Amino acid sequence: MTHQEEGSVTRHFAISPDVNIRHVADWFILNTKVQRMTGKAFHATAYSDFAELHKAYDEGRADLVYANAADTAMLVRDKGYLPVAAASGVSKEAVVVAAADGPLRALSDLPGALRVASTSAPDVERICRILLEPANLGPDDLTIEVKPNPVLVARAVLWHEAQVGFLPQDAYDHLSAMVRNQLRVLVASKIYVVRNAILASPAIAADVDAIWAGLESMNDDPDSAELLAGLGAPYGWERLTPDDAAFMIDLMEALAQD
């Protein structure tokens, strides 16, 4: 492939449903920055559900992605993706909620079988399943209905269509005060080690150093502070090493239920 042909290839920046939907425009801004960092064209696509995102992985339409921990493990282990960066000092946490006007006030109130509303975020589901283990609830005790977004998870709980809901902590925090007041947090994770990561496909391996240099330069740029906050990296980016990625793979495997 000549240099000119290589330059004409469009690479794909897959914006995961993991990102805060209110800040999705910031990810398109980051995509513009990535094109400046690499001098190459990247086409950004925002995915609203994980099935579509996983299809993009399978079809080679995700050269750069901000992936949750479960997807990070899968992409690095099975598809040879390269770790690039993670948000400094930011971890992924999750909450299990019930309706405040319902009978469930604590984990010990949970019955033997449970109807659950959840988004399709695989890391959040994995964390929440573990949070329910002390109540002696295993995989066979949960019937999970997937909702398109956290607001609909909350609504399913409030309308008693589901007994509990699984939510990312940040999504719960961004629900309106009125909705949060009608929910009760039964248990919240404080894990600190589950993180989202920016990953590069093997097809753009040659661009990883340039992308990292560009991300690192944002850390010291006062003009980037607002953008970093919108991207969920208010303390900047840190380099994600192969060892970090290997640890994430082990962690996700360890958190899978038997």
Add this chain to the structure above:
Amino acid sequence: MSALPDMRHEDVRGEWRECTWTYFDGTSRRLLVTDVETRFPTGELIVSQTDVDGIITMCNEAFVHMSGYSRDELIGSPHAILRHPDMPRAAFADLWSTVEQGTRWSGYVKNLRRDGGFYWVYATVIPKVVDGVVVGHTSVRREPSREKVRQLAAVYATMRDEEVRA
């Protein structure tokens, strides 16, 4: 592994009983054991990594808090520093034979704290494989179901009695 130092009376909280524990390599340690339980902090995980010899190379804050040891004391120590005498040897034999085959192991474990107390965990141990070779292990412990703890405490007591008699 190098012999672990004996537990000291001044570190122990509560009434203790004393026993000597002999490890797989023939080294032994005086243990001071109490009936004081520290409950697993809800929502948290204990995470650590060891090298292939079981020496702790990384641990998180929850591990420090629950074990009662400082991070400096834990790093470089064998994971067996947490071995509680109520745990049957067969459980750990099963753990090691499983992970040495490159397979994940999960089970309920009663751990010994620095102060002689104990805490129960549901532990998962994953072999850390680099270029096809096991170079260490990642261990993740989470809050166990109390019902399972009650069941396993009885099972382990029976197994320990049989091991002592044998």
